[in-house]
Amino acid sequence: MAVESTGSLMDPAPERAKRGAFFFPMLFMGIICAAFDLGRFLWGGTGVPKGADFGTGAALTVIMLLSIGPMLGARGKLSRGQDAAALGNFTLLMVVGILMIAGIISTWGAVPIGLGYGGIYDITSGWLGLYFVAVTLAFLASIMKGKRVPARFSAERWVAHNVVSFWGFMVLVWTVFFIVFYLA
Structure with a gap:
C-alpha cells in the first residue's frame, strides 16, 4: 500500500481498482441522466408546463452552486491533511444533500405524469434523488469514520476525496438538469 493517502499510479492494482470502481456510479448516473435529459427534447415544442415550480428549481440550483465553496474547502483541507477540519465541511454538504432530497x-x-414532460421529469429527478441519498450516506459514513477512527480516516483519505469528487459531479448534473427542465 502506498504511503501517500490520496493514492498514486504506483499503488498495487487492488488499491487502484478500489479507487477507480468508485467512479462507475458517476458514469452510470451520467448515462442515465443524459438519456432522460435528451428525452426531454422529444417534447421540445411544448415548453415548460405551468405546474413546474421554477422558484423551487432555482432555489435548489442556487443552493447547489453555493455548495461549491464548502466542497472546495473540504478538498483543500483534505489535501493539507486537516482531516478534522474537513469534517465540518462534510457536515454542511450532508445537510445540503438532505435539503436537495x-x-x-x-x-x-407539480407536473402530472400523464404529460410526457411530467413523466420524464419525475424519472430523472427520482434518479437524482437516489444519488443524493447515496452521496448523503457517503458523507455520513465519512463523518462517522473521521470521528470514531481518525487514524483510519487519514490512512484512507482517498475515500473522502472520492466523496467530494462525487459531490462535484452532483453539482454539475443538477445544474444541467435545471437548465434542461426549467430553462430549455
Whole structure:
C-alpha cells in the first residue's frame, strides 16, 4: 500500500481498482441522466408546463452552486491533511444533500405524469434523488469514520476525496438538469 493517502499510479492494482470502481456510479448516473435529459427534447415544442415550480428549481440550483465553496474547502483541507477540519465541511454538504432530497420530493406532484414532460421529469429527478441519498450516506459514513477512527480516516483519505469528487459531479448534473427542465 502506498504511503501517500490520496493514492498514486504506483499503488498495487487492488488499491487502484478500489479507487477507480468508485467512479462507475458517476458514469452510470451520467448515462442515465443524459438519456432522460435528451428525452426531454422529444417534447421540445411544448415548453415548460405551468405546474413546474421554477422558484423551487432555482432555489435548489442556487443552493447547489453555493455548495461549491464548502466542497472546495473540504478538498483543500483534505489535501493539507486537516482531516478534522474537513469534517465540518462534510457536515454542511450532508445537510445540503438532505435539503436537495426534500426539494426533489416536494416537486414530484407539480407536473402530472400523464404529460410526457411530467413523466420524464419525475424519472430523472427520482434518479437524482437516489444519488443524493447515496452521496448523503457517503458523507455520513465519512463523518462517522473521521470521528470514531481518525487514524483510519487519514490512512484512507482517498475515500473522502472520492466523496467530494462525487459531490462535484452532483453539482454539475443538477445544474444541467435545471437548465434542461426549467430553462430549455
